[in-house]
Amino acid sequence: MPADEYELSLARNEPCWCGSGRKYKKCHLAQDERLAELARAGYQVPPRKIIKNETQIDGIRRSCQLSKEILDMVDSRIGVGVETQQIDQWVHEYTLSRGAIPAPLNYGGFPRSCCTSINNVVCHGIPDQTRLRDGDIVNVDVTCILDGYYGDVSRMYLIGDPSPLARELVRVARECLYKGIEQVRPFQRIGDIAYAIEQHAKRHGFSVVQEYGGHGIGLEFHEDPFVHHYGEKDTGMVLVPNMVFTIEPMINAGSYECKRLEDGWTAVTADNSLSAQWEHTVRVTEVGVEILSE
Ligand code: MF3
Ligand code: CO
Ligand code: CO
Secondary structure: OOOHHHOOOOOOOOOOOOOOEEEEHHHHHHHHHHHHHHHOOOOOOOOOEEEEOOOHHHHHHHHHHHHHHHHHHHHHHHHOOOOOHHHHHHHHHHHHHHHOOOOOOOHHHHHOOEEEOOOEEOOOOOOOOEEOOOEEEEEEEEEEOOOOOOEEEEEEEOOOOOHHHHHHHHHHHHHHHHHHHOOOOOEEEEEHHHHHHHHHHHHHEEEEEEOEEEEOOOOOOOEEEEEEEOOOOOOEOOOOOEEEEEEEEEEEEEOOOOOEEEOOOOOOOOOOOOEEOOOEEEOOOOEEEEOOOO
């Protein structure tokens, strides 16, 4: 990110670049000065184009809330014997009935409206005729486009009576998501999220997938920044208010390594161990974090 984007280019009384209609001096001036200084000192700072305005935040929040509602609907129907393509059909129909579009459908050629990732599947499982069986753990990942805005959320479901290990993995993966979310506040850094997640996973003897991560989101499905779920504190991009991104750690019971199946999408653990993932879309607020998809 070029430091010069934050070097003062607007006069104090001009309208702010963010489109708020407020004078620059009453809006982003102080933050820009701070970011310019950080950029000069070598920190990675967010480009302006990934900082959302109030109109965009409202739209993204509505889209996230719809995605959450869709998972609530799935909650009430999922169980032993359900085919993953039935889940896809519920998601597809519910999304359209609310005037939205399922973002996964045709995204880079993805053939369905949501992802369903069972047991050793890390992410991007394609709904098909597979029936959920007693003891399975499954992630359902839903992303809506509502009025042009994206909202992304996923949950794990326990089908029937999974093993103690499977249950623990699902619980720890969820805790990892919330440990990551706890790190989100202005001028904290992306690596702090990663570090908190990795430490929690390791404490329980689990590993963190490296190949896939969270992502900026809102006007597109996948925007900058890439959100690592493993790594070091005090590294990576500085966070500022109204950045919106997902945190979606994939936690494996065995090795962190993944491989991709012939279908070009389905990621599975290299050692066939279990994998679990939870996801939220979050916004950096003036003082901390808002979970848009909760
Ligand atoms: N929803 C996934 C994510 O959290 C992305 C799915 S891309 C798809 O980023 F094409 F597989 F749907
Ligand atoms: Co998702
Ligand atoms: Co996502």
